[in-house]
Amino acid sequence: IETRTPRFTGLLAGSVIVDIDQSHEVPEFVKIGPTRPHTHLVELGVRPHFPPWRADQGKGARRLRRWTRKNVGLNVKVTGLTKEGRKDAREAALDRATFLIARAIGRRGIQGRYFIRDAFYATERRLNAVVQGMVDDLEERWDVIGGPHGG
Numbered sequence: 001i002e003t004r005t006p007r008f009t010g011l012l013a014g015s016v017i018v019d020i021d022q023s024h025e026v027p028e029f030v031k032i033g034p035t036r037p038h039t040h041l042v043e044l045g046v047r048p049h050f051p052p053w054r055a056d057q058g059k060g061a062r063r064l065r066r067w068t069r070k071n072v073g074l075n076v077k078v079t080g081l082t083k084e085g086r087k088d089a090r091e092a093a094l095d096r097a098t099f100l101i102a103r104a105i106g107r108r109g110i111q112g113r114y115f116i117r118d119a120f121y122a123t124e125r126r127l128n129a130v131v132q133g134m135v136d137d138l139e140e141r142w143d144v145i146g147g148p149h150g151g
Contacts, residue, residue: 001115008067011036012036012039012042013034018031045113049109050106051064051105072101
């Protein structure tokens with residue numbers, strides 16, 4: 001799952017945990033997966049909605065602007081302006097690009113990445129072999145001791 005997880009900040013991939021049942025001699029479950037609250041949004045995608053996009057609209061808008069700055073080539077060439085004017089021109093370009101991305105999300109949503117599903121399918125055969133090996137091992141132990149409580 002970690003290697004298949006889409007990376008922007010790496011927090012989602014870094015949140016993958018393995019939780020094994022410790023309350024029984026023979027574990028009854030193993031939970032593997034990311035623990036971030038937005039995991040399902042990345043895995044399954046998002047329906048069309050118009051997200052906040054202006055810097056003054058909160059944390060979600062700041063994240064979208066940061067993603068836009070990182071992933072969209074905003075090569076703004078401004079000449080003959082003061083340092084403050086160039087900064088304003090860059091911010092205006094970022095505003096336009098972020099608005100266009102928000103509008104696209106509003107029209108199409110965001111496609112799911114299915115990294116958990118794909119990781120499961122990639123390891124399903126190996127998991128079945130591991131489980132079968134555990135079953136065989138338990139049956140051998142059962143035969144040796146003569147039942148659940150011994151002879």
